[in-house]
Amino acid sequence: MQHGSGEQIAPHCIILTLLYNSISTTALLIVENDMTTANATPVLEMRGISKRFGAVQALQNVDFNVYAGEVVGLVGDNGAGKSTLVKCIAGIHPIDSGTIQFEGRPVTINGPKGAVALGISTVYQDLALCDNLDVVANLYLGREEIHKIAPGVVGTIDEVKMEKRAISVLRGLSVSIPSVRTLIASLSGGQRQSVAVARSVMWKPKLVLLDEPTAALGVAQTRQVLDLIARLREQGLAVVIISHNLEDVFSVADRITVLRLGRFAGTFGVRDVTHEQVVGAITGAEFGTLESYPGQPLMEEPKTV
Amino acid sequence: MSTMLNDPRLIGKEPEGSLLGNLRRRLSYADLGQLPVLLGLALIWIVFQWANPLFLSPGNLTNLLLQNVAIGIASIGITLVLLLGEIDLSVGAVSGVCASVMAVESVKNGWPGPLAVLAALAVGLLIGALHGFWITKLRVPAFIVTLAGLLGWQGVQLLVLGNTGTINLRDPFITGLTLTFFPGLWAWVACIVFVALYAVGSFWERQQRVAAELQVSSLGSLIARIVVVGLGVLLSMAVFNADRGLPLAVVIFVGILVIFSTITKRTRFGRHIYAVGGNAEAARRASINVDSIRIAVFTLCSLISALAGVMAGSRLLAVNQSSGGSDFLLNTIAAAVIGGTSLFGGRGTVWAALLGALVIGSIANGMDLLALESPIKFLITGGVLLAAVTIDALVRRRRVAVGR
Numbered sequence: 120m121q122h123g124s125g126e127q128i129a130p131h132c133i134i135l136t137l138l139y140n141s142i143s144t145t146a147l148l149i150v151e152n153d154m155t156t157a158n159a160t161p162v163l164e165m166r167g168i169s170k171r172f173g174a175v176q177a178l179q180n181v182d183f184n185v186y187a188g189e190v191v192g193l194v195g196d197n198g199a200g201k202s203t204l205v206k207c208i209a210g211i212h213p214i215d216s217g218t219i220q221f222e223g224r225p226v227t228i229n230g231p232k233g234a235v236a237l238g239i240s241t242v243y244q245d246l247a248l249c250d251n252l253d254v255v256a257n258l259y260l261g262r263e264e265i266h267k268i269a270p271g272v273v274g275t276i277d278e279v280k281m282e283k284r285a286i287s288v289l290r291g292l293s294v295s296i297p298s299v300r301t302l303i304a305s306l307s308g309g310q311r312q313s314v315a316v317a318r319s320v321m322w323k324p325k326l327v328l329l330d331e332p333t334a335a336l337g338v339a340q341t342r343q344v345l346d347l348i349a350r351l352r353e354q355g356l357a358v359v360i361i362s363h364n365l366e367d368v369f370s371v372a373d374r375i376t377v378l379r380l381g382r383f384a385g386t387f388g389v390r391d392v393t394h395e396q397v398v399g400a401i402t403g404a405e406f407g408t409l410e411s412y413p414g415q416p417l418m419e420e421p422k423t424v
Numbered sequence: 425m426s427t428m429l430n431d432p433r434l435i436g437k438e439p440e441g442s443l444l445g446n447l448r449r450r451l452s453y454a455d456l457g458q459l460p461v462l463l464g465l466a467l468i469w470i471v472f473q474w475a476n477p478l479f480l481s482p483g484n485l486t487n488l489l490l491q492n493v494a495i496g497i498a499s500i501g502i503t504l505v506l507l508l509g510e511i512d513l514s515v516g517a518v519s520g521v522c523a524s525v526m527a528v529e530s531v532k533n534g535w536p537g538p539l540a541v542l543a544a545l546a547v548g549l550l551i552g553a554l555h556g557f558w559i560t561k562l563r564v565p566a567f568i569v570t571l572a573g574l575l576g577w578q579g580v581q582l583l584v585l586g587n588t589g590t591i592n593l594r595d596p597f598i599t600g601l602t603l604t605f606f607p608g609l610w611a612w613v614a615c616i617v618f619v620a621l622y623a624v625g626s627f628w629e630r631q632q633r634v635a636a637e638l639q640v641s642s643l644g645s646l647i648a649r650i651v652v653v654g655l656g657v658l659l660s661m662a663v664f665n666a667d668r669g670l671p672l673a674v675v676i677f678v679g680i681l682v683i684f685s686t687i688t689k690r691t692r693f694g695r696h697i698y699a700v701g702g703n704a705e706a707a708r709r710a711s712i713n714v715d716s717i718r719i720a721v722f723t724l725c726s727l728i729s730a731l732a733g734v735m736a737g738s739r740l741l742a743v744n745q746s747s748g749g750s751d752f753l754l755n756t757i758a759a760a761v762i763g764g765t766s767l768f769g770g771r772g773t774v775w776a777a778l779l780g781a782l783v784i785g786s787i788a789n790g791m792d793l794l795a796l797e798s799p800i801k802f803l804i805t806g807g808v809l810l811a812a813v814t815i816d817a818l819v820r821r822r823r824v825a826v827g828r
Contacts, residue, residue, distance in 0.1 A: 232711065247709045251702035251770035252695075260699055261710030263692045275690040279636045286638075298639065 160223040161186045162325050162357035163208065163239075168217035170203055177203040181217070181383045183376060185326065190348060190358040192372035192389075194365065196401055199378040201361045205328050208359070209241040210234035222325065238325035244334060246315040250304040254296060255285045257303055258318045288317055292350050309340025313347055320351065327351055329360040333367045345371045365394055377401055460815055461763055461779045464808075468783065472790035479790055482666035490602055492785030493673045494519070494736035495752065499759040499777040500684055501728030504721050506760055507688070509701045509769020510566040514555065514573030515756050518726045519733030520748025521577045522548045524584040526734055527591040527743035530598060537597025541734050548730025549723060551577065556719030566722070574753070582745055590744035593737060601676070601738040607669030614670070615661040619654040626650060673735060677778075680728070684774045697721060701769030732756075758805075759784045762812040783808065 161184040170178040178200045185191045195201050206212045210228040219226055221237050228234050234241070248257050255278070256263075264277040285299045294313040296306060303311060312332055319327050332348065333341045348371050351358050362368050368375055369389055377384040377400040385400045472479040498515050505512045526544035529535040535543070551573070558569045585591065593599055606614070626646055633640045664670045688694035699707040700717050708714050736752075737743040761767060762783050763776025787808060791801045 231709075243709075245705075247703065247706035249699045249702035249706050249770070252698060256695060256699075260706070261696075261712045263695055265692065273691060273693075275686070276692060276695060279632050279638065282633075282638055283636050300639075 161220075162222055164220040164223075165204075165208075166218045166220075168204070168207065168219075169215045170200075170207060170212060171215055177381050178207070178214075178378075179381045181378065181381070183383070185357045185359055187325070187357050188352055188355045189374065190352050190360065190372045191386075192368035192375045193359055193361045193378065194363075194368055194375055194397065194401060195378035195384070198380075199401070200381040201378055202330065203381075204378065205241070205330060205359065205361055208234065208239060208326075209328055210239070235322075235324075238323070239328065240319040240322070240324035240326070241328040242312075242315045242319045242330065242332065244331045246311055248303045248311060248315060248318075251302065253302050254289075254299045254306075254314055255282050257314060258285045258288070258321055260318075262322070284321075288321060289314075291354075292317055292320070292347055294347065307340060308336050309343045312336065312340070312344050316344070316347055316351070320354075320356065324356065326357040326359070329358065331361055331363065333362060333364055341367060365397060369394065379403055458764060458775065458779060460819075461776075461783065461812070464762075464812070465779065465783050465786065468786050468790065472786065472793070476790070476793045479793055482663045484789070484793070485663050486667040486671060488782075488785050488789045489674055490671060490739060491789065492781045493602070493677050494732045494739065495755050495759055495784065496677055496777050496781030497680060497735060498729050498732035498752070499756040499763075499781055500680060500774050501725035501732075502756050503760045503763075503765050503772060503774050503777050504684070504688070504697065504728075505566075505725045506765045506767060507697050507701045507769060507772060508718060508721050509704075510559075510718070510721075511757075511767075512555070512566065512570045512722065512725050513753060514551075514570040514577060515725065515729045515732075516748040516753035517574045517577035517581065518548060518551050518729040518748070519736060519752065520743075520746075521551070521581040521584060521733075522730035523733035523737040523743045523747050524581045524591075526598065527593060527737060528584055528586075530593065530595045531591050537595035540595065541598065544734050545727060545730050548727045548733075552723035552726025552729075553719065555726060556722035559722060560715040560718045578749065581747070585743070585745060590742055592742045598734070598738050599741055600672070601735060602671070602673045603738075604672035605664075605667075605669035606672070606675075607665060611665065611670040612661060615657050619650075619657050622653055623650045673739075676735070680731070681774060681778055688774055693717070693720070698770055701771075703770075755784050758809045758812075761816070762809065764816065766816065767813075783812075 163183070163185050165181065165183040168178050168181045168183065169176070181200065181204060183193075183204060193201050193204065203212060207214050208228070210231045210233050213228075219228060221239075226237060228237065228239075231241075249260065252260070259281050264280045266274040266277050268274045282299055289296065289299065292313070294310075294317055296310050296314070303314065306314065316327070316329065316332070319329075329348065332344050336344060345367060348358060348360065352373075360368065360372065372389055374386055374388055375392065375397055376386040377397060379401060380403075384403075387397065387400075469480060478484055498519060502512060502515055522544040525547050526540045529543050530537060530540035555566075555569055555573060558564055559566045626649070630640050630643075630646060661670060664674070686694075688697060696707065696712045696717050699710070699712060700714050704714055707717075733743075733748055736747060740747070759780030760772070760776055761780065763772070763778070763780030765772025765776045765780075784805070787805055788801070791804065796804075
């Protein structure tokens, strides 16, 4: 009888085992994710984000999140909506629909200043540094420390205080420059990028957005900047980098989120995915090269992973 | 990672902060500061002294300065505008119209001198604010707005002066601005106090940096700097004293220089002027109100031009239809540029105005002493301006070559 029931159960067992396996794999994945992110609430959680510019649907129903101490690479082909998404986060474009939660609280991002007030800091591709000013002046641009002579009296710039803090911030990030009094004009591309990144963390943000931080840099300088990004993660910041260079993304990111034609096309832990799979998600030819799916149209709806 | 960070190419070592080290670094970066213009000035003085032994006499040097105080003051304003990467072509016309207001109020309406001067300054302030508003809010290029100003304010000047054309100034306050001299003991005391304050300030600043464990330049170079400044001030005082004494006009000029040097180098506003001139977009993203900075600078420039007009009127003892006209504008721009202020914004100091005005003034004065013909004077002045800007351009190219 027992034996018989065992016989009867057997097919169920197989199905259950299969189910269990798939669940545990998922669970394992989740656990892995949790281990890398260290925190259950994402710093930034965006759901169903849409943004339209006239006739162009730049973003459609995009989900995006990033945790503290995590570097997320945001990749996609030209026109995939990476920059639009980052500009929505940075407060440059208001979103048409969708919800944004920052540290678990629902928020609306009111312009660039609103983003900064929330603790979102952005480094644009053009770096926005003043070549004619030194490193200290650039780190403090627009937020110079002033000697407080008397309330209401315009004071002089407290160079000593600014220089001390500038040195400590740059040291904390192991940025190497000849002197904090060097003009930006005399720094290399990598050093400028490093100064721009250092400036983005001057005022203790929670989230740093980096737009193409390694574009136009040489090999050694790229390494320098990627190391710097890794140190931002060590300091517990949430970091989003936009990049065209998958090599760089794989070497520094914990997770890669792919956009394609304005839609979410998957998010992958870097350890669970190959270059080819990411390229597949970017181009829409999933898990393979285009050649291996000769019959499929390029515009096919991407499967989420 | 660490190997990359220790890559010798990424860590340029700054030479020691000694006097020689500093000089060598500056030479290697082609960051010569005021050195070329100082050398040029020395050369000009040697040539003219050789041609006419009266050139370096105390009387002539005092005259030379008095002749050029107005140009020097106006070129402080131009320097501020150039730092933004903009231009103000209305400096001469504004100085003329403001001087006319002063003359009319003082002579025709019998206002007391100080009040007439204040009226002139107020008119300058309003004109500058109007320029700034037009340039930033209506987005008309500064070149056009101030070119229109150059023509328009000249017209207003003729209207203000009316039929008389020339108004002779008699108010003792106004004429006293350039006719007052402080001879003897008190002027010496003032000069020594000035140098002492400079020395104390420099040492105090260095001490602050030492206390904060920041890199400081060597004590030797600091003392050398103080000695050079001190000798310069005291030597100038000796020259003035051998003539009629320390001129009030020079005190006013240097006072304005010190004020604007402090504003540009040590206040937020000044830092933001450089930032806007260097990269306006970066300044905007750093939440600097670029429009306010622009309006403020154009306002200051016209205000300073008004003061220059007052000083020019005082020196001439009259204001007439050509006050602030002819080559006044071009001389102020030339002075700023010769002094080392870049036309492209973000580079230069207000001290350039003093050095540039001295160069321009020395050439004009020296050629007058030699009784040269007008064509020769124009040619030489033009040549010097071209040479100064060419040196600037070459230096810039060298900077690019060394990545600076």
